[in-house]
Amino acid sequence: MEFKISKDLIQQLEQLIQSKNDQQLEVLLNDLHHADIAEILDELDFDEATYIFKVLDSEKTAEILLELEDDLRENILQRLSAKEIAEELDELDTDDAADIIAELPQSKMEEVISELEDVEHAKDIVDLLRYDEDTAGGLMGKELVKVNENWNVLTCVKEMRQQAEHVTRVHSIYVVDDEDRLKGRLSLKDLLTTSTKTPISDVYIKKVDYVKVDTPDVEVARIMQKYDLEAIPVVDEMGRLVGRITIDDIVDVIKEEADKDYQLAAGISQDVEADDSILELTRARLPWLVLALLGGFVSVKVLGLFEPAMEGHKALFFFTPLIAAMGGNVGVQSSAIIVQGLANNAITGSIIQRLLKELSLSLLNGLILSAILFAGSYFLLGYEIHIGITVTIALLSVIIIASLNGTFIPIILNKYGIDPALATGPFITTSNDILGILIYFSIARLILGF
């Protein structure tokens, strides 16, 4: 059941392309799933990929187009005429077609739309283009099965058969009134198990979950996950049924959202992949590194202030990276837990409760770690007891401060509508570094007096 691209297959394909053996190519590729062909095209060089793309018919290539890496899709679309692109789009669901069309430059977009054969399809696609891609409107497709509440089951089944022709997967049958306003739903199962004579108004379920066109995509994902929905209808400002979102589109949103939090925590500010170009990767990574570097300047400056400590307490400087790193690590842990909690809507209780909890947690962790540090500095590293006491108290303080920082900075950002994940990663590490060094040497000055 597992498809693996073999080197043999790639070689075979390359030979067939060189000898322009289109017939053999078709035979070989027609057995494969479009997602697998997309994977193969990503492996081939660009000319070969385009060649294969032109050999296959548009029913297959349309689906392949959806699965390709962004760069390759963009390149292939550039080589296709408006008419050829329109042929691809005619094969696709409206939401997928709208996504692809939105990637085109404005002039080509209009040309492609004018070439679409199915006018209804074209209307639907144009409709979808006006929604923001991060909203329910941007996610939804127009393909759905709807019936009027005033129909009887017979009319309904007849109408549905016709509608179902255009719908790849029938999840739910939506019930609307004469104004197209969403009234409820009819499950396929009910349809299978109910006699055909029953009137619609008797069988349909009046309770139906829905979202509005402007509901943010992450909110749609949260609702569908919470209520275990495989599809959800989308209504406009008047409550009219305008589309539906299916779970497979939501899987992408969930994955992207989780990946994005991780990337931000790692100091990567755009959605990049290992296979993106060096320039794209640099754009995503460099800004955070520059920020960290500037923070580093501050730490250099702060350390410079404590230069007098070098007379007599050199060892203090050997412990600086340890204290700074521990502050960074604790801060990252705390912020990761809060950011994931906020993303999952799992942060409950009052601020005071959270403060007390984080305090106890960091105190517990801090005491254990400080004890290890004290023992280590004395027995393992052989430093005098004054140094040991200083670094131990400093570590405990830094851990408490860093963990409070890591917890409350994301919560505060979130309160003001800023993505809390921004506060993780290099930002929290760098600020905790600086704070840690400052606390450390201030405590040292108090204890050792320099």
Place this chain on the structure above:
Amino acid sequence: MEFKISKDLIQQLEQLIQSKNDQQLEVLLNDLHHADIAEILDELDFDEATYIFKVLDSEKTAEILLELEDDLRENILQRLSAKEIAEELDELDTDDAADIIAELPQSKMEEVISELEDVEHAKDIVDLLRYDEDTAGGLMGKELVKVNENWNVLTCVKEMRQQAEHVTRVHSIYVVDDEDRLKGRLSLKDLLTTSTKTPISDVYIKKVDYVKVDTPDVEVARIMQKYDLEAIPVVDEMGRLVGRITIDDIVDVIKEEADKDYQLAAGISQDVEADDSILELTRARLPWLVLALLGGFVSVKVLGLFEPAMEGHKALFFFTPLIAAMGGNVGVQSSAIIVQGLANNAITGSIIQRLLKELSLSLLNGLILSAILFAGSYFLLGYEIHIGITVTIALLSVIIIASLNGTFIPIILNKYGIDPALATGPFITTSNDILGILIYFSIARLILGF
């Protein structure tokens, strides 16, 4: 469309519980979705939650049970008799029932099983218990609609109606032979649009994606995502159809997998949430912190080796945290990109290509950052040019080494079947800290000679 728990609602419920007004409670709660009630119970104290749980009927509580936080579910299950638990399980799909039963202590588990009313249901649940929870067998449910390839459509529809009674959502109709071996599938849409006289063997689709009972859950998730499947059949070693996995179970796997990578990167070794107990949080966080602390000891030791540099080159020690932090940041970035790439099966190309790319990338980033550092140390911080040259060369070297480390340690771990995400977070930060300090002072010794 959005449900929000209000303080009013909670107060109202608490009053009704105190006055034991069960009837009003039922009226109030019956309008709510089980996922919303679960959210409410998580907010109430434990006695109140149990009280409500006992007031509602098992059809509703069974679903609520699934949505509760683990701790609360465990607590409530402890207070229920084996018979009461069995009543809940009778209402649930086999996969959900098996998940709950697996959480019970062995003796209670057997008692509960013996109390299950529906013997077929009980058999299915017991069957599911023997699969590892991280495999397709552990994810699958027994509820599915299957037809024999030798039937005609009429028998088929009759049989299906009966089977569909037990299945919440019909995704696909699977076709099997006389030995129950999976042969293909029949789409509901085909059924809607095909005349009832057609023989099954004429209409069913022979190509069907499936997984085996021992396929790992992340692999199932990958396949379902790649091929955009909403359900996938599961076969045993003989190719017999034994269950099906639906996309909603996979959504959890995908989310958990992405969250887990992020948590590991943040130095959290177990799946914990902000609302878990202090002890659970400590267990998840402390081991990584201890590891980082031990790494810190090494950095103290290494810095101690370069003590002679303090005579005349004090400034070197002011730059230590900056160099170490930059190494850590770059390493975390590189490893995050690789870990996500490995998780998404998006790492292609040879090791040599990747090496060259990472080298160019880190060289580009490193040169820009070093230039900033050089200018900053000279103009901003006012250090002499020798120090500037030293820290600049050190930073460039550290960035290159850290980025290679961050890239190749995960790849190597992955090759040996170890979770590459383990190499991110505190591990990569700490080792890059130590390495960074070592490289920095070695270069300083070469240039400044101490």
